[in-house]
Amino acid sequence: MRNSEIAALFREMANLLEIQGGDAFRIRSYEQAARTLEEMTEQVALLAGEGKKLTDLPGIGKSHAEKIEEILKTGTCARLEELRKALPPGITELLRLKGVGPKKVKVLWERLKISTLEQLKAAAEAGKIRGLPGMGEKTEEHILKSLKTVAAQAGRISIHEAVEIVGELGRYLDLQKKIIKRWTVAGSFRRRVETVGDLDVLIEAADRAAATEAIGGFAGLAEITERGPEKLEAALKGGFQVDFRFFEAENFGAALQYFTGSKAHGIACRKIAQQKKLKLNEYGLFRGEKSVAGRNEEEIYEKLGLEFVPPELREDRGEVEAAAAGKLPELIELADIRGDLHAHTKETDGHDTIAAMAEAARQRGYQYLAITDHSQSLTVARGMDEKRLDKHAEAVRKVGAGLKDFMLLAGIEVDILKDGRLDLAESALKELDWVIASVHSYFEQSEAAMTERIVRAVSSGAVHCLGHPFGRLIGQRDPLVFDVDKVFAACKKHSVALEINSHPDRLDLPDVYCQRAKEMGLKMVISTDAHRTLDLGLIEHGVWVARRGWLSKSDVLNTATAAAFRKAIARS
DNA sequence: GCCGTTTTCGGCCCGACTGTTTTCAGTCG
Numbered sequence: 001m002r003n004s005e006i007a008a009l010f011r012e013m014a015n016l017l018e019i020q021g022g023d024a025f026r027i028r029s030y031e032q033a034a035r036t037l038e039e040m041t042e043q044v045a046l047l048a049g050e051g052k053k054l055t056d057l058p059g060i061g062k063s064h065a066e067k068i069e070e071i072l073k074t075g076t077c078a079r080l081e082e083l084r085k086a087l088p089p090g091i092t093e094l095l096r097l098k099g100v101g102p103k104k105v106k107v108l109w110e111r112l113k114i115s116t117l118e119q120l121k122a123a124a125e126a127g128k129i130r131g132l133p134g135m136g137e138k139t140e141e142h143i144l145k146s147l148k149t150v151a152a153q154a155g156r157i158s159i160h161e162a163v164e165i166v167g168e169l170g171r172y173l174d175l176q177k178k179i180i181k182r183w184t185v186a187g188s189f190r191r192r193v194e195t196v197g198d199l200d201v202l203i204e205a206a207d208r209a210a211a212t213e214a215i216g217g218f219a220g221l222a223e224i225t226e227r228g229p230e231k232l233e234a235a236l237k238g239g240f241q242v243d244f245r246f247f248e249a250e251n252f253g254a255a256l257q258y259f260t261g262s263k264a265h266g267i268a269c270r271k272i273a274q275q276k277k278l279k280l281n282e283y284g285l286f287r288g289e290k291s292v293a294g295r296n297e298e299e300i301y302e303k304l305g306l307e308f309v310p311p312e313l314r315e316d317r318g319e320v321e322a323a324a325a326g327k328l329p330e331l332i333e334l335a336d337i338r339g340d341l342h343a344h345t346k347e348t349d350g351h352d353t354i355a356a357m358a359e360a361a362r363q364r365g366y367q368y369l370a371i372t373d374h375s376q377s378l379t380v381a382r383g384m385d386e387k388r389l390d391k392h393a394e395a396v397r398k399v400g401a402g403l404k405d406f407m408l409l410a411g412i413e414v415d416i417l418k419d420g421r422l423d424l425a426e427s428a429l430k431e432l433d434w435v436i437a438s439v440h441s442y443f444e445q446s447e448a449a450m451t452e453r454i455v456r457a458v459s460s461g462a463v464h465c466l467g468h469p470f471g472r473l474i475g476q477r478d479p480l481v482f483d484v485d486k487v488f489a490a491c492k493k494h495s496v497a498l499e500i501n502s503h504p505d506r507l508d509l510p511d512v513y514c515q516r517a518k519e520m521g522l523k524m525v526i527s528t529d530a531h532r533t534l535d536l537g538l539i540e541h542g543v544w545v546a547r548r549g550w551l552s553k554s555d556v557l558n559t560a561t562a563a564a565f566r567k568a569i570a571r572s
Numbered sequence: 573g574c575c576g577t578t579t580t581c582g583g584c585c586c587g588a589c590t591g592t593t594t595t596c597a598g599t600c601g
Contacts, residue, residue, distance in 0.1 A: 025584055029573040061574050099590085101599050134598075138591055187601090200601080228589055231601095243601080245588095258586090263601080270585045275578095281586055 002481070003044050006071050007037035009080055010064075015092040016083040018102040019109070032059035035264070037068075039317065041484060041516040045072055088115040097146040099139070107132055121147050149239050156195035157240060158474065160504035160541065165240065166199065168220055173201075176214045180205050182252070186259035190311045192544035194474060194507045198241040200259045208246050215244055251283045253296035258282035264316035265309075272304050272320070280304075312547040317515070331547045332526075334540055336559040339368035342413065342436060342467065342499065342527030343536070347392050348373040349381035351532040354399045358408050360533035367562040368407035370434040371396045375414040375423040378440050383415070386428045393432060407562040409433040413467055418442045420456030422463070429462040434569060436499065438467030443480060450482040455490040464569055465525055466491060468501040468508040476505070484513065488520050497523045497557055500549075502542030503535075514549020525557045 014030035036059045037044060048054060054065040070077040087109065093116065094105045108114040111132055112123055120143065123129055129140040157165075166185055173183045180203055184190075187200035205211035212232055216224060221242075226233035232244040247255040258266060258281065273280035278287055284294025285303055293299040301308045306323035310331055313319040322328045343357050344350030350357070354371055361369035373392060374383035384392060393410040400408030411434030415423035422429065422437060429435050437457045445453065458466055469487070470479035491498060498517055501508045506529070509517065514524060526542035528535050546556060553559045560568060 023573080026573050028584080032574080059574065063573060099599065103598055134592065136592060142590090198601090226589065230588060233589090259601080261601085263585095267585055274585080279586085283587090 001045055001072055001075065003037045003040060006044065006068060007034040009071060009076070010034035010037065010067075012092060013080050013083055015095055015102075016080075016087055019087060019091065019095075019105050020083070021102070021106065029059065029061075029064070033064045036060060039315075039512055041512050044068060048072055091115040093117055094120060096150055097143060098149070099142045099146055104135065104139075107134065117147060117150070149235075156197045158504045159189070159192060159194055159196055159544070160538075162189050162196040162199065165220070165236065169199075169201070169218060169242070172218050172220075173215075176211075179207065179210045179214045182249075184256065186256055187261060190260045191262065191314055192312050192548060194504075194510075194545070198243060201242060201244045202252065202255050202259060203244050203246050204249055204252055205246060211246065247282075249295065250291070251294050253298070253300060254280070254284040254294040255282045257297045257300050260311050260314060262315050265314035265320065268316050268320040269304060269306075272306070272324075276304070278303070310547065312544060313550065315548075317512075329550050329552050332543060332551050332553045332556055332559065334543045336553045336556070337366070337526060337539055337543065338561060339366045339370075339407075339558045339565065340528055340530065340536055340539065341370040341409075341411075341434060341465065341525050341558055342372050342501070343369060343530045344373050344381075344413075345371055347388075347395075348378075348383055349531060354396055354408075356533055357530065357536075358399060358403060358406065360536055362403070362406050364536055367405075368409060368558075368565060370409035370411040372411040372413040372434065372436050375412060377415045377417065377423045383423070384412075386424055389424065389428060390431075407566065411435060413438050414463075415440050416453060416457040418445075418453070420453035422457060422460055426460060426462040430571060433566075434465070435463050436465045436467040437463045439471050439480060443471055443477065447481045447483060450480055451486050454482055454487050458487070458490050458496040459494050461494065463494070463496050465497045465499050467499045468506050468529070469498055470508045470510065470513075472508055472510075473505050474507065479508075479510075484516070488517055488522060492520060492522050495523075497525045500524055500526045500542045500545050502526060502528045502538045502540075502545070504538065504541050507541060507545050509545070509549070511545050511548035514546055514551055518549070518551060518555050523557050524551060524555055527558070 010030050011034045014027050017030065018027050036057050048069060054060050054068055055062060067077045067079060091105060091109060094100055108120065112128060114120050114123055124140050124143045129135055129143060130137050166189065173180055182204040184202050185199055186202055188196050189199055203211055208229060212227060215232060220236050222235045222237045224232060224234045230246055234242050236242060245255065270280045273285060278285055284291040285300050286292065293303045298308050307326055307328050309319050309323050309328065319328065340361055345352060345354050345357055357371065358369055374381040376383045376385040389412060396408055396410040411432050413436045414429060416437050416439045417423055457463060472479035498509055500514065517524065524546065526539060526546055528538045530536050557565065557568060
């Protein structure tokens, strides 16, 4: 059983326990265990199989370790079944509704035997919710409204969509300069998490009433759902939620630190504050009543005895300890990227010509670009056979020869076939400057078969880079299942780099695996998989993933100058 | 239920808003 599946069971236990009114700290321990399972890069089944101590994992003690073992053996555990017996399956669905928490779910179940969203809708429409303890007409209205939002919205949006929303909102807020002195987006958006559930916008304004008015004038806004002197909750057209919070200049840094999160990072920081007899909240860092920091984030971290932690690292994955020891990595930046190593043209499924792609890369200030069209078995993309490849490579070299101070690499994205062979003759591939190997078919193979398949491909001697290693499409297709250690070790042995594919639907390698690969001494490349000139701009998404994965400039091959890069990939 | 440079017991982050109350519980971030 996979970590994510076990984690889901722990979350279910946490939710059921919460509805039953269990101890809050115990509930949190189940959630913490789920989080650990979701974020770890090793499969816990493997660790258990090797007899490793699961209690060494953060948030996993004796009791949770036993539950995990039990789940691995039987698919469930006694505690979960016991909880499920007391409450109907699926009742935790109700917790998805805004304004409906464990206490209300409990009342709904005990009084009206409501356990599904459908039943709740019927009861609310029939006016049966009002009159329940702690609930009135407003609660009923809110439930009906929230049911609509849940139905209409899948929930989280991609960071790419979020960037567009922030752009639009930001242009509007900038026009309100006289009223809104400063605004900035905190939350998961600022941490550049791959998907974003809502936006947290911090506002500095002398006249909050006027600022509220101004925000209400934003054309993209559907309605303001909550308004107080400190905060404003709004829904955009399309249902996406944006929270606005007001702060003064002397608190702004503390607010930014607090609302950037993550929750776990914030808790870790507040614990450190406690140890130093300080109190950290969204208004500042306090000794007793006296504020010792708050105007900017830098001074807060400094007073906590920590290096400044870049937002992308704030996930409580070791960054607080590293910051305390002064050992945070110097993260890669967008400006470090000197070339793109994955681009398609009209020859297969791209939209632009070789020359257009090269020119666009040059315009970005790059020193090089690899043209990497598809191979024959990807028929939907009109993939090339050896003959076409030969001609195409020649065309690429010809365009490249006409470019001054720019290196155009003739490459390919070759399919890794079902059995791990490459889709084109190795002799043909070895003529090329840059070879990416990718899985585009048979995603459902067993772990053993998939591992062997990829290991065989990267061991061929013809491959420079493993393209979008996990093959996932966020929210659409699950990642491939293979033995990460074995595949990474094979890549290391054969000097094959791992691609961080910057496409917002992929973001693959995922951040936690960047960290793992780095620890194993592997090199990464950040590429866009561009299918048109405009796509080259997606590179920033890959850089964000790399930053979230603790990568420095030196971990990423395409930060090298053209000359150094060519040397690095030269075939022996 | 977890965890330990004040601890193997007694802690466990902190504040705002809403609705239903008549002083606060529930929910959220």
